[in-house]
Amino acid sequence: MQVTLKIFRYNPEDNLKKHYDTFTLEADPTDRILDLLERIKGTEDGTLGFRRACAHGVCGSDAIRINGVNRLACKVLVQDLKSRNVTIEPILGLPIEKDLIVDMEPFFDHYRSVMPYFVNDDPPPKKERLQSPEERERFDDTTKCILCAACSTSCPSFWVNEEYVGPAAIVNAHRFIFDSRDQAAAERLEILNEQFGVYRCHTIFNCTDACPRDIQVTQAIGEVKKAIVDGRLD
């Protein structure tokens, strides 16, 4: 079948303004959008800029907007789309570097701000720290995050205010706050209780819809809010 891709273009090194280029190509229903981008780059325009690595949804490199919603280019097949006309744009809310490539540094700054690492200052035992399957299950969902930024850059609160830490940072804080082995939940909750923390979330659910790992992002944010209000972890 024939598919038409309308792709956002911007290169600060040429004199052209931001614009769209259109490419029409033969595609199989089972082709990934990433396969099509690769084909355009290989056969029509080698200057097309986008990131990719694993090509099967686990590395988080290729979050883009496909027909207005955030998706990984490697996890959407042609047959998943309602239309054969596909608009491809960079994710919103981060500075555009070139074509579909955005500056990820503001995103990682937010991530780093919530202490996204394990803290336990007790001397470790000789073997593993014990954790029951139920305790492990408590934070299982948020361990799946691949830091693709699809959630944060789908969030209207994030678009409006770049200082908001965003759903991805909260998801990663959640992963440690609810880990029975960790000792820094109180500090993380304090960080997220600040002006640009969890209360910027207005439960719009875009993040949950955007997550390519099916993480219940809004629910995780809700659990963090509750922990702040209740002053305890359930």
Add this chain to the structure above:
Amino acid sequence: MQKHQYEVVVVGAGGAGLTAALYASKTASTAVISKLYPTRSHTGAAQGGIGAALGNTEEDHPEWHAFDTVKGSDYLGDQEAIDFMAAEAVDAVYELEHMGLPFSRNPDGTIAQRPFGGHTNNETGKPVRRACYAADRTGHMILQTLFQQSIKNKVTFFDEFYVLDILIVDGKTAGVVALELATGEMHIFHSKTVIIATGGHGRVWEITSNAYSYTGDGIALTLRKGIPAEDMEFFQFHPTGIYRMGILITEGVRGEGGVLTNGEGDRFMEQYAPTVKDLASRDVISRAMYLEMKDGRGIDGKRYLNLDVTPDVVNHYAEIDGRKNPDGSPYRVTASDILNKLPDIIDFCETYIGVNPISDPMPVQPTAHYAMGGIPTNKFGEVVVDEKNTVLPGLYAAGEVACVSVHGANRLGTNALLDLIVFGKYSGLKAAEYSANEPYIDLPKDPTAYALQQLDGIRKSNGQERMIDIAAEMKEVMFDHVGVFRVEEGMQEAVDKIRELKGRFKEIRVDDKGLKYNMNLIEAWELSNLIDIAEVTAVSALARKESRGAHSRDDYTERDDKNWLKHTLAWMEKDGVRLAYKPVQITKYQPKARKY
């Protein structure tokens, strides 16, 4: 142009690079340079587990792990290094747990373990639960945990920097030259040591589980500096990649009781490996699959087979095998057990092929997966450059890019993640120790000359050849002729073809002439790396006249210990590839026939 100075420079930010950086940065100034953001590294795609004889649910010993690894390597692994890795494994896993890694758990709170191919109870020969796992995203959790700890420990990163050259002055390491992708600017990193941790090169082949980024950058850099590559003919084809796409379906599926079936509905591994069946080592299974398909027993006569983990089938064969739970009760699974243990596999299959593995079998074929060969090192990660294992001062390699050799002719599942952690750690410690005792070597007069000369050659290239065509022809010939089964004529054809492509590469067209995020230029450079590696691989394979591990020949079907119990070393020289050999280190285990 910018200049930086660090005692230790780590190239690559996957499992090995991050582990090396965490250890080196404790005592030495350290920078990590990576072409990807660290969390994009291919370690994150590993699924099934990391091997360590914790013995959490049944008897196990590091010695058994070592022997299984030697046997799995088809006796080409160096035994002192293997003993070292298996012994270090237990503490390596505890250390990851202490860093917060969310392993799946047993009811008693200990780390959960599952069976994996080739890992056995050495007394009964039956599969043993040795693979420590976090659902089916163990590599993801390792990568995330190491990255998190790097943030906690304030490791310095240069993300999206592409290393173009390793500076070696008078036989000692002096640093690297790198291109900043965001700006196109050149950077010189003056260092005392360099740790290469750039991962593998599965993109040489058509069907592969490997990321686009797996282009053999580290080996290509060292080959161009006159350092040999070791055992490049040994490249693992994982038995279960999604048909036509190559996406990995973890061996953990078979660990949980899944079986391979052919077009006649038979569980064919019973014929090839009567004791452990679907949990034989990967080379054995990929070869069996090839033979089944060759004899017309593919599904509907096509080039794929079924991997079946539907609960009824699992329970049927578990009963036949007499498989037991750790408490002695019969092993049985439900749909929700499968969903909990293999969530990502189910997601991949539903997303890419519309198959739900809980109700239907998965179509699979062998997929290019892992480089046993690589930059030769000793067990401390020090790069060794000749038949006598002479160390090149200040240069280290760890992870898939390195060949210690602990995997020999065939790697066991779960030993790759282990390799990253153990040899990442020791290369980091050794580099820091070296840095404490040695001065900086003066940089060469024009440090970027060599890198720029090569880069400009590509950047200014304005011929008519398309990269996409050259890549496709390379991948096809390598998959067809330097793949699961090999013969003289086919491999010769591959060598000739690669040489032709090498010539045509000089006439490629690079559309992008810009500086900022010129991915077109980087991809051309990566393709040149892949072509060099394909040539070295095909020449090394053509020369080895025996079948051993992943190197399986139709014209020399037996292992030949008398003539070929030795490592290949391949140098890339002006007029082609030069080969030499070095002995395998054998301590406790004398080679014997391999039966599973």
